[in-house]
Amino acid sequence: AQKVTQAQTEISVVEKEDVTLDCVYETRDTTYYLFWYKQPPSGELVFLIRRNSFDEQNEISGRYSWNFQKSTSSFNFTITASQVVDSAVYFCALSEAGAGKSTFGDGTTLTVKP
Amino acid sequence: EAGVAQSPRYKIIEKRQSVAFWCNPISGHATLYWYQQILGQGPKLLIQFQNNGVVDDSQLPKDRFSAERLKGVDSTLKIQPAKLEDSAVYLCASSLLTYEQYFGPGTRLTVT
Numbered sequence: 762a763q764k765v766t767q768a769q770t771e772i773s774v775v776e777k778e779d780v781t782l783d784c785v786y787e788t789r790d791t792t793y794y795l796f797w798y799k800q801p802p803s804g805e806l807v808f809l810i811r812r813n814s815f816d817e818q819n820e821i822s823g824r825y826s827w828n829f830q831k832s833t834s835s836f837n838f839t840i841t842a843s844q845v846v847d848s849a850v851y852f853c854a855l856s857e858a859g860a861g862k863s864t865f866g867d868g869t870t871l872t873v874k875p
Numbered sequence: 876e877a878g879v880a881q882s883p884r885y886k887i888i889e890k891r892q893s894v895a896f897w898c899n900p901i902s903g904h905a906t907l908y909w910y911q912q913i914l915g916q917g918p919k920l921l922i923q924f925q926n927n928g929v930v931d932d933s934q935l936p937k938d939r940f941s942a943e944r945l946k947g948v949d950s951t952l953k954i955q956p957a958k959l960e961d962s963a964v965y966l967c968a969s970s971l972l973t974y975e976q977y978f979g980p981g982t983r984l985t986v987t
Contacts, residue, residue: 765917796975806918806966806978852917854976862931863908863976865917 763788765855767866774843775874782838782869784853790814792858795829795836800850800868809851812836814858843873877901879979881967887985893955896982900948900969906930908976909942909952910966918966924950954984962986 764787774780786795797809810820812829820827824841840847850868880899888894900907905926910918921940922932926947935942939958944950954961964983968976 767917794974798976798978804964805980806968806976808975808977811975862923862933863920865910865919867915867917 763855763864765853765864765866767853767869769869771870773872776845777842779841780843782851784836784866786834786855788855790857794856796854797838798852845873845875847871848873879967879969879977881979881982883982884980885983888957890959890986891956894957895951895953896965898950898967898979901977904969904971906970906972907944907950908968912964912966957986959986
């Protein structure tokens with residue numbers, strides 16, 4: 762069975778601070794995909810990044826970076842120099858390869874204060 | 876490119892009534908998902924279609940929920956009869972195989 766755990770329910774930071782959102786997953790599959798989604802106050806989930814299980818290379822996109830470690834089954838997300846617009850609920854998700862099932866974590870609510 | 880469309884955006888019904896939600900995925904996306912998102916929780920997968928076939932409906936309460944995807948494009952999700960605990964946002968998403976999912980704006984259902 763698949764499981765995604767986001768242990769941090771809520772995080773509050775002051776603008777310009779760096780913040781890391783944790784994600785730990787469980788799966789029996791050897792091939793799978795990991796995702797991060799952002800759900801701003803407007804409500805619509807927005808895709809941020811996808812990672813394949815066979816590609817552990819970390820990725821940076823602007824102020825966002827992702828650290829994938831298969832050894833610890835973690836896929837953490839760091840926002841550098843946070844901004845008020847980063848305030849949202851962030852979800853980590855896991856998907857089996859092929860036409861497999863998708864599982865979401867319960868999300869981390871990030872509040873960035875000015 | 877048009878995104879995932881859903882309607883209605885909001886619906887208020889009384890318990891034991893029926894309700895239907897509609898979803899039009901992104902053109903060319905073979906996989907369509909229906910999720911239930913209760914306040915404070917992550918989306919919970921109700922049903923996943925690959926074209927017009929069901930891939931996973933293990934968490935769909937089949938005694939009251941049903942879904943179909945005719946011709947492998949549009950999809951409807953129905954609840955009959957509704958219960959108070961069905962109050963949630965119902966999200967539709969689509970994707971190419973199991974790659975990143977693109978979500979619609981959701982339908983907020985309130986059951987009174």
